[in-house]
Every structure is written in C-alpha cells, then in structure tokens.
Amino acid sequence: MPAPEDDLKLLTEAAEDAGAIAMRYWRRDPKAWDKGGDAGPVTEADLAVNDALQARLAAARPDYGWLSEESEADAARLDAYRCFIIDPIDGTRAFIDGQDSFSHSLAVAEGDRIVAAVVHLPARKLTYTATAGGPALLNGRPIAPTDAPLGGARVLTYRAAFEPHHWKGGHVPPIRREFRSSLAWRLCLVAEGQFDAALSLRAAWEWDIAAGSLIAERAGALATERGGGRMRFNSARAMVEGMLVAGPRLHGQLLDALAR
Known part of the structure; x- marks a missing residue:
C-alpha cells in the first residue's frame, strides 16, 4: 500500500x-x-x-x-x-x-x-x-490558523447561518460574516490564518470538504461537524453534518454559542 x-x-x-x-x-x-x-x-x-x-x-x-x-x-x-x-x-x-x-x-x-x-x-x-x-x-x-477570540472574529459562511434561530437565545455573537464561493478554499483560508473560522450549518458533500478538513487540522485548527463530532468520510450518504473549522479557542466558543 x-x-x-x-x-x-x-x-x-x-x-x-x-x-x-x-x-x-x-x-x-x-x-x-x-x-x-x-x-x-x-x-x-x-x-x-x-x-x-x-x-x-x-x-x-x-x-x-x-x-x-x-x-x-x-x-x-x-x-x-x-x-x-x-x-x-x-x-x-x-x-x-x-x-x-x-x-x-x-x-x-x-x-x-x-x-x-x-x-x-x-x-x-x-x-x-x-x-x-x-x-x-x-x-x-x-501555515497556521489564528488564535482569535469570539468577539470580532471573521467567519466564512453563508448569509442564512446568521439567522437568530441558529444561535442560543436567538443572539448572534459579535462576529463578522464573509463569503468565498469555494468551500474547499474556505477551509484552507482558515488553515492559513486569513480568516478565523468557517461554518456551515447545512449538510456538506464530502467532496467539498474532505481535502480542506485535513489541511485545516494539520495546520492546527479543529475541523468538526457542526455539533463538534469527528468528520467521517467515504460514507454511504457521502455527506457530513455541517462543519465548524477554527482555531481551538474560537472553535469551542462558537460551538458553545450555537443552538443545539
């Protein structure tokens, strides 16, 4: 092999x-x-x-x-x-x-x-x-990710992720939303510290995030499903239940802020 x-x-x-x-x-x-x-x-x-x-x-x-x-x-x-x-x-x-x-x-x-x-x-x-x-x-x-805190963090995600019902108590944290078309690149931009986090609350196709998730992890970020569980690939469904990618401190803070 x-x-x-x-x-x-x-x-x-x-x-x-x-x-x-x-x-x-x-x-x-x-x-x-x-x-x-x-x-x-x-x-x-x-x-x-x-x-x-x-x-x-x-x-x-x-x-x-x-x-x-x-x-x-x-x-x-x-x-x-x-x-x-x-x-x-x-x-x-x-x-x-x-x-x-x-x-x-x-x-x-x-x-x-x-x-x-x-x-x-x-x-x-x-x-x-x-x-x-x-x-x-x-x-x-x-490359390496940032160690940014929650306040003012620059998060790569789509507009709907900022709807209040996705966040505890309906309160969106003080983060700044930006967007890039390529989902794979979003993970890499976090890995190299150009942005602080990447978030998707929707199920994601494996081919969009498989490569970027490893790059982010090996850079020093945490790359998990939206609920914090480990991403698993080559599944029958070929999908992962959302994603949260960030440096360890910010990852935990975003996870705590999301509604379950």
Missing part, C-alpha cells in the same frame, strides 16, 4: 494537470447547464477535469475507490481500503463568472479518515497540501 506521502505526490501532480485543463476553459464562455434537484450548475470544464482526473488516478491506484461530484455513484468504493474523494471544480459558479476563486479539491480517505489532501487554485497559483502525519503547507511553506 503506498505511503500517504506517495499519494500526496500523485494528487499534487494530478491537481496541477487539472488546473491546466480548467484554465483552457476559464473566461472563455464554457458551456454550462443546471444539474437540477438543487445540485447547482456544471460546465464542460468540470466534466473534462473529472474525466482526466479519473483516468490518471484510477490508472495509478486501480484498487482505490472513487467518489466525485461529477461521476456516477459507485457503491464499490465503500469496500475499498482507500478511496479518492474529488471535486473537479469547487466553486463552479465563480468559475462561470470568471472569478479566480475556484479550486480543485483532491483527497484520499483510508477508512473514514483523510490521509492525503490537495486544494489547488490554478488562477491564483495557490496549492495547499497535507498528509495525516505531516504539516499543512501553502506552496511548500507551513
């Missing part, structure tokens, strides 16, 4: 190739359509990247399972010792709009834990990486 470091090298090279493919479509009016069922948009670039990643990664690791936003569900992954968890383009709406904040999110799960992860933003030339036993890096340099 390859070491996580070997899987990380494979993921990194595959992510760079994915970026080259995506950039051929970016800001060139790619064909796009809605997937229906509130699944959001998809473009020809998403599918081209997905096909290239699946061909490369499956050839290199034929015994690994495969879970991707743009592939048909394959129950065989549940019996695999390791499984790729892939979002070919995270932040598709940003990609369609010509914004540079889209990313490629690639991870390997061993059992229900992530052991290797890459989040690559080709238009920004940013590559975040981590293994379960190593540091979190941005373009090869170590």
Whole structure:
C-alpha cells in the first residue's frame, strides 16, 4: 500500500494537470447547464477535469475507490481500503463568472479518515497540501490558523447561518460574516490564518470538504461537524453534518454559542 506521502505526490501532480485543463476553459464562455434537484450548475470544464482526473488516478491506484461530484455513484468504493474523494471544480459558479476563486479539491480517505489532501487554485497559483502525519503547507511553506477570540472574529459562511434561530437565545455573537464561493478554499483560508473560522450549518458533500478538513487540522485548527463530532468520510450518504473549522479557542466558543 503506498505511503500517504506517495499519494500526496500523485494528487499534487494530478491537481496541477487539472488546473491546466480548467484554465483552457476559464473566461472563455464554457458551456454550462443546471444539474437540477438543487445540485447547482456544471460546465464542460468540470466534466473534462473529472474525466482526466479519473483516468490518471484510477490508472495509478486501480484498487482505490472513487467518489466525485461529477461521476456516477459507485457503491464499490465503500469496500475499498482507500478511496479518492474529488471535486473537479469547487466553486463552479465563480468559475462561470470568471472569478479566480475556484479550486480543485483532491483527497484520499483510508477508512473514514483523510490521509492525503490537495486544494489547488490554478488562477491564483495557490496549492495547499497535507498528509495525516505531516504539516499543512501553502506552496511548500507551513501555515497556521489564528488564535482569535469570539468577539470580532471573521467567519466564512453563508448569509442564512446568521439567522437568530441558529444561535442560543436567538443572539448572534459579535462576529463578522464573509463569503468565498469555494468551500474547499474556505477551509484552507482558515488553515492559513486569513480568516478565523468557517461554518456551515447545512449538510456538506464530502467532496467539498474532505481535502480542506485535513489541511485545516494539520495546520492546527479543529475541523468538526457542526455539533463538534469527528468528520467521517467515504460514507454511504457521502455527506457530513455541517462543519465548524477554527482555531481551538474560537472553535469551542462558537460551538458553545450555537443552538443545539
């Protein structure tokens, strides 16, 4: 069985190739359509990247399972010792709009834990990486989260998360909300200390958060489900019950402030 470091090298090279493919479509009016069922948009670039990643990664690791936003569900992954968890383009709406904040999110799960992860933003030339036993890096340099307190914390989340009923006593704490389209990148921005926390009270697809959760953890943040439980991956549902990612002090304070 390859070491996580070997899987990380494979993921990194595959992510760079994915970026080259995506950039051929970016800001060139790619064909796009809605997937229906509130699944959001998809473009020809998403599918081209997905096909290239699946061909490369499956050839290199034929015994690994495969879970991707743009592939048909394959129950065989549940019996695999390791499984790729892939979002070919995270932040598709940003990609369609010509914004540079889209990313490629690639991870390997061993059992229900992530052991290797890459989040690559080709238009920004940013590559975040981590293994379960190593540091979190941005373009090869170590990163770390902030140690911010609750008051004034900058939290990456969507508008509805600030509705009073989500918070104890209906009181939203004195935090500042900001937003980025790519969920994977939000976790990495917390990991590198650009923002203090990332929060989702909705169930999240595994491919959106698998890679970023390990990067955040190895940087020194806590990355849990919205209720504080451990994230588990390669599940039958392929979803995690929300997420809360922050430095240890702020993570506890946000958890205490949320309504249960």
